[in-house]
Amino acid sequence: MTELAKHYDHRAAQARCRTLWDAARAWHAEAPPAGSPPGRVFSLVIPPPNVTGALHLGHALNTTLQDILVRTRRMQGYRTLWMPGTDHAGIATQAVVERRLLEEEKLSRHDLGREALVTRIWAWKEQYEKRILGQLRDLGCSCDWDRVRFTLDEQCGAAVRTAFFQLFRQGLVRRGKRLVNWDTFLQTAVSDDEVFHEEVKGHFWHIRYSCVDPRPGEPASVTVATTRPETLLGDTAVAVHPAPAAALDAVEHELRTKRALAASKELPAIDAALDDIAERRRDLLPLLETLAAMARAGRQVRLPLLDRGIPLVADEWAKPELGSGCVKITPAHDPNDYEVGLRQRLPMVNILNPDGTLNAAAGTYSGLTIRKARERVVADLEANGQLERVEDRLIELAHSDRSKTPIEPYLADQWFIQMAEIAQPAIDAVASGRIRIVPERYAKGYLDWLSEKRDWPVSRQLWWGHRIPIWHVAGVAEIDLAAAFAGHATVAWRSDEAGGWFVCSSDETLPRDTVAGQPLIHDPDVLDTWFSSALWPHSTLGWPAATPELAAFYPTSTLVTSRDILTLWVARMVIMGVFDTGQIPFHEVSIHPKILDRYGETMSKSKGNGVDPVDVIETLGADALRFALAGLATETQDVRMPVEFQCPACGHLLEQTTANRTKPRLDCPKCGQPFRTQWAASEADLALPRGPAVSEKFEAGRNFSNKLWNATRFVLMSLDGRPGEPLPALDTPALELADRWLVSRLASVCREARQAIDDYRYAELARVLYGFAWDEFCSAYLELSKPRLADPAHRDQARGMLLVGLDTILRLLHPIMPFVTEEIWQQLRTVAGGRRMPWDDPCGPLPDSIMTARWPEPPADWIDERTERQFGSFLAVVGAIREIRARQNVPPRTRLLAVIKAPLPVAELLEPMLPAIQGMAVVDVTAIGPDACGSPGAATATAAGCEVFVDLADFVDIAAEIARLEKDNAKTEGFIESKRKKLADEKFAARAPEAVVAKERAQLAELEDRLGKGQATLAELKARPANDSATGG
């Protein structure tokens, strides 16, 4: 006699399964030997988590979905590889380590030096890589653990250098002064994607620049406005529009066009704008025309404070409709001004040092921080009477995502990759459908972004990352280089336009003294972290070497990611994949939602609104977490996950709010006991027990695991220690009705599950399997099997069929809930290890692990719609009787008498089900058929086109029944009225399809019939003497 524990123990099961899978290396994929056909292949690379910190719920979602795909395909017989690994995450990781260094040791990276800092970051990486890989294993991810990669490891490094070298050789790598987003804290350029904008309170300073030697009729000064007065130290021009009148005309025309189409509500704003234009035309235009003429004449204005003459230039960047119509131009510190500078060939004066202080170009202000310089500049302007006025204003200020400090636009030498040429194949791949993005709507963002083909700035002034494989050498002739690198196919060079050379090589190092007479200096910069990420699908498979893995698994099948890195990562992977290998990196991209908190904010560590996956895995189990996450993965953009703190003392759930989510300790409102949160830092707080952040969402998954466990418990008890095999034949018409139904439902559900996975509809997969396992298999089929198990004539068949159902459910659920299904699979081995499903190898052994069991593939002709309908009617009738019992408070075990009045076709379907009805509803059915008739005063209910009468004798609470019937009848009358109205409408009769009209008529008839019955019963009840005993007795 096998008897399982009453509850599923997820902790023990997780440990056992992990041991089992690891011992068998069931997650490993071997490339076939060169030359032999790989067969059906499914491959996937993990979006490598950053080694900045531990995994959060978003990673858990991402990897769960991947594991669902991977486990399914593996069971379906594909040669399946899931490549795991982590990302060095350049800036992010260096920033984290630097910040800690500063906080804990008060040291900057310059105090430590390059080598020592990098050593520290490697130590950090080792710690978090271990943690991350452990978390992935805890989640049950069936990655190929023999192939773990890291974006900064040797293999990826070789790919990075080779890819960069080939870009260089094709002339796609350029060096140039560019205005970059300068992070003064980290002292590096960051890309546009690493910048976020935040509104801060600021001012708008109006500054007067005097004109040099004004002639009669010319103004003595021009006024410009700025939010950053200190930048005037780097001004090299003041701009005015070359044709201000025409520009105002254009603006006015645009406004009038807009006005013609605008809603009345918008009119006041537009009219105000038009008034403003008119006013400017009157008051400002003459001045602007004069200034434009002065600009054409090459006149100058005097830069305040530095007393430098700078040209007045005519440039369309100056908008006559805004401000004073004139704008100061600081080409080295403003993106738009930079463009003007290029157009007007202006000098570009950089006034900043890398650390954000002002340099010598700022004259007497040099050495000051930007903040101090601003104060001084403003004070000096005021003292000189050159500050016209100051406005308060909210300013969208750019901040570095990495250091959270304000970004300074900064002119610096940077490396760029030209995108124009290499982006096109990536556009074509998605536009042509060779890469399919699911859901499709995300393709637009990808295409829009790529079509801009903006150059990619790839250099970072950091120490953590792939060193740019470029060396500088000066003072030699090309012939010297040719001599030095004769026979080196892995070296290329180009003039640096300052008389020196850039030498690029895919070799790891070039000796310093390679070129006679002059040293080779390695470029100090490292590459943008996305450069190595862009190579991930092919670099992890061994490129540039022609490995068997690359041949077998590239292109990969699917990429699973969230929408926020569609451009940063996905697009660049396509670009570089095609550039390096000539092939797209993946065929499909599955985009999944992001998880938000109850306020719709993204979860993040710094906000403190997250859930730690480990908390869920420990308290409710990895399967519970996975099931919940899969259920949330719908096709919408985001999903919300309200979070609670669980009191470690009493288990009470405390809603997480904006107010309490960053507190280091909280007091349980129920038991009063304090507990600590992730923010606990003080010794006193750390001594308290931890109150994990959880969500009730995960409980459904835990309950489901337990339901499966207990269904298994029932099946094993019913087998009573005997092997439940061989299994019954499933494709024979001789099956009993319930079994035919089960077989049909299994076939339907397998088909739905397969389709859901093929379409990346993870939530639907979870929902279909949950509903089938719980409501149909456990609540219906399993209940029905109880009387059959008690009957020796049916016992063996019932046992076998229970195994068939359970086995199939386990296999279908395994990709979502690997642990509980594996644990049950192991339990079944002892008693039913000899069972073979039709899709199993009939001769070979049943696989040791469910991981390698075959995915169920029942033939389509198992689906029997008539039987499924029949079962639907049966369950509806059972429900109707139960409803009557419940509303009359009949004790559960009291057997009642029932009559089912059913039209002939339904009666025929139901008749074979009578024993089941009698068992599940605890009634004796005394009559069934079109003429069956309930005893007077019986309680009634309708279901599946039948009317069910339950003779309650003394049980009936007449008053309650009358009230219910009156309500019910009124409702029915309402429906009848609406149906009649619909059918009376000539247009409906004329235009609706005949089938719809017929259906409406049938429904009306049924409703009228129901109302007639209801009214009759009501009349009869009212005629009876009142009975004040609700439950009889």
Place this chain on the structure above:
RNA sequence: GGGCAGCUAGCUCAGUUGGUUAGAGCGCCACGUUCACACCGUGGAGGUCACAGGUUCGAGUCCUGUGCUGCCCACCA
């Protein structure tokens, strides 16, 4: 400013090409523990499908507009 998405039960979400009386899980209410499972069972209550128009015989579903929420892109001195 441009674009994308969302708004359906108290909460989180389904709702496939328009066609009965719009569903699930959780929560809530009532009843029920010698029954595989109280991490359970049975039943119930709860919705003007954000709002306003339109198309249609018929709209949660299609169209237009409005409001609110979130995200992406660009950004005005």
